[in-house]
Amino acid sequence: MIENIIVDAPTLGAVAGWLLAFVLHATLLLAAVWAVERLGGLKHPGGAELAWRTALLGAFLSVTLNMLPSRSNPWPQRSSAATTGIASPDIAAVAASAMPERIAPEVVASEAVATNAVASQIAAPHIAAPQIPAPNIAMPVMARASERSALSLRLPNDLALALLALWSLGAAIALALTLRQCAALLRLRRRFAREGESAGAALQAQVRTLAAEMRIAAPTLRLLPNLPSPLVLPGAVLLPRWSEALDPVQQRAMLAHELAHLHRRDPLWRPLQRMALVPLFFHPLAWHAVRRLETLAETLCDQAAVERTGDGRALAECLAECLARGFEPRGAGWALAMAERPGGIVGRVHDLLETSTMKLSNIPKRRLWIAAFAVLLLLVALPAVMVATRPGLVTDALRPHALSITINQHGETYTMRSSAPAPGEILRVSIDGDVAFDDAERDVARMEPGAEFEIEQRRGGVTRHLRVTSGAKGLQREFEIDGAARPFDAAAAAWLASAIPEIYRISGLHAxxxxxxxxxxxxxxxxxxxxxxxxxxxxxxxxxxxxxxxxxxxxxxxxxxxxxxxxxxxxxxxxxxxxxxxxxxxxxxxxxxxxxxxxxxxxxxxxxxxxxxxxxxxxxxxxxxxxxxxxxxxxxxxxxxxxxxxxxxxxxxxxxxxxxxxxxxxxxxxxxxxxxxxxxxxxxxxxxxxxxxxxxxxxxxxxxxxxxxxxxxxxxxxxxxxxxxxxxxxxxxxxxxxxxxxxxxxxxxxxxxxxxxxxxxxxxxxxxxxxxxxxxxxxxxxxxxxxx
Structure with missing residues (x-):
């Protein structure tokens, strides 16, 4: 009996493909927006914000569109092929037809190809251990390069594993830092609930009036000791004590700015944008996008405040007061500070004083719909990435198996690993490229240029190893017995003839x-x-x-x-x-x-x-x-x-x-x-x-x-x-x-x-x-x- 079989479905290659596609899509989108802005094409802050937000978050949608599955048939259709191709052009379809469509407890998935998605939940055949009932899940079979535009890469398992390990480590650190910002926000909420004081009647009246004008719910308003700048939290505005000394016009400008953040739902957008940095922690354009989005949010809120007061001077004076009070070195985190970055305040004050009205027209809805449709077409058109992984030294060392069958062809890899059929036995088979056996299942019938077939078997204390390649003079065979080179004679041919049916019987390929x-x-x-x-x-x-x-x-x-x-x-x-x-x-x-x-x-x-x-x-x-x-x-x-x-x-x-x-x-x-x-x-x-x-x-x-x-x-x-x-x-x-x-x-x-x-x-x-x-x-x- 063959025990502990592991059929390696598209996971390692799939994850690598998904990650590379995600990085590619993000890079294309972010670079396009950066170039357009550098050329002066995004002068309206609202349009610039929409473009940067789409570029930052669009890659998540585009890779999702590329991984949409199609349902496979549980049994393959009739075929009239005359030659038995052990590695047919459609390995994924064979795997889909041969293997269960749900995940059993003993399955470990790895080393396979996919497009830019974590694909095909293919379960391992199970023989000895009883199965745990589980719901039937239709297996998504990812579209191949012939079915959609795709970039194909071939990586050794070792390299793919190393890249994924480095990315996972960096993403984990970025996630920890992002969660630290979330914890800081929660501590700030607890602090204002514990130490916050009710604002004066004048400020409360201003908030209610502005909230009614903006058609939003009036937020909680609190004064917090030792706060250098006003802050906005979801449903709350925190003010420093010195804000009560401002004149009514300045107070109205300050509050209008903060309520504009709530009206725009910035307390929700900022965490989402910071979280989008986690998988793109290494990407300089992603960090630039977040900084631009936060700057544009302040600019648009400045505009909203000027529209409520009719003049930018009052808000500029508030910003100058914040500048004089100092800043928190680490910034406001997920909270929105009125004056978070000293370097940006000078430019904002200049804009407020130079353009007294600071009036910006709204973007017509028709243009927004046209832009949304164009973006959707762009996201759908972005190419997929197919990664074909090949067995490597590290993965083989981490997961040694006495029985291993690996087929790699046309950007798709199918690997089956298990313990040996009998104690002390070994059977390892690797097929790279288009390799076909003859109908009698006794020998290799043909191989495309550059293809390779390798088999190693230990049985009865004797280890036989055969490597077949395709060269200018036809098929080249290198045969060894117990590590010593031997001619590929009639006995070797008989051994190969007995091994080929065993490959079929163990793997179930091309049933x-x-x-x-x-x-x-x-x-x-x-x-x-x-x-x-x-x-x-x-x-x-x-x-x-x-x-x-x-x-x-x-x-x-x-x-x-x-x-x-x-x-x-x-x-x-x-x-x-x-x-x-x-x-x-x-x-x-x-x-x-x-x-x-x-x-x-x-x-x-x-x-x-x-x-x-x-x-x-x-x-x-x-x-x-x-x-x-x-x-x-x-x-x-x-x-x-x-x-x-x-x-x-x-x-x-x-x-x-x-x-x-x-x-x-x-x-x-x-x-x-x-x-x-x-x-x-x-x-x-x-x-x-x-x-x-x-x-x-x-x-x-x-x-x-x-x-x-x-x-x-x-x-x-x-x-x-x-x-x-x-x-x-x-x-x-x-x-x-x-x-x-x-x-x-x-x-x-x-x-x-x-x-x-x-x-x-x-x-x-x-x-x-x-x-x-x-x-x-x-x-x-x-x-x-x-x-x-």
Missing amino acids: EKRAKRILERGGAEALLAEIALLKSDFVRAGYLGQFFVLAEADAVQTGRALALMREIDSDYEKRRALEAAVSRPALSAEHQSGLLAIAAGMDSDFERAEWLIEAATRIPTDGANTVHWMRALRGFSSDFERKRALQALIEDGQPRPLAVAIALRAMRGMESDFERRQVLETAADTGIPLAHADYLAAIDAMSSDFERREALVALIRSDDPDLERSHAILRSVRTMSSDHERGEVLNALASAMPNDPALIDDYRAVARQMSDFERGQAEKALDRFYRG
């Missing part, structure tokens, strides 16, 4: 092509014999899937395939094989029952439910299948998963009345009243006449009167109850404790039950056990029998 070739050579018998040799659950499931899709098998051969399916330990892989089998047309009733029996033996409730939901549309419930449906449905320990399977059978099972009856009987043993009630409501909604004995038996097993009431009312509304059903419903109502829930059921029953004196007496006997109010309502519901 469709190989299964088709085996069928053409020896029919269903040959494919079944090959499947019996497969030890990996995930590889066996893949080949069984091809058997049911491609093979023209008789009843005996199909039965043998089901027997091979029972030997699969992994419930997930067993479900994959079952899905392929149930999709086979003209499956006999005997084999349908066999599939249900296999499903009944699954330990994973999730995998069993997933397959039964699919089987409900394909396997009828009559005949011999009835007992197998019952066994499969009753074996659940999870009421939620049983409910899903029961509802699917009720809605899709055929023949429908029998399917509903089976579902009602299979509810026995469920503990959750909520799940039980939902199944009963689904059955009632079908409009099919229900066997009320089974329905009411499920209701009587409930402990919640609310759930019982809902299920009983659903039964009453599904079809007007006859005399027998009405008496049965009343017997169920007698055992309920809540008068309110009883009354709801009685009111519903009174509107639909037949006019029978004995039934009405039974109804009233139940009502007499209720409170006066509920009894009165129940009696009133009987008035329809006595009108006119």
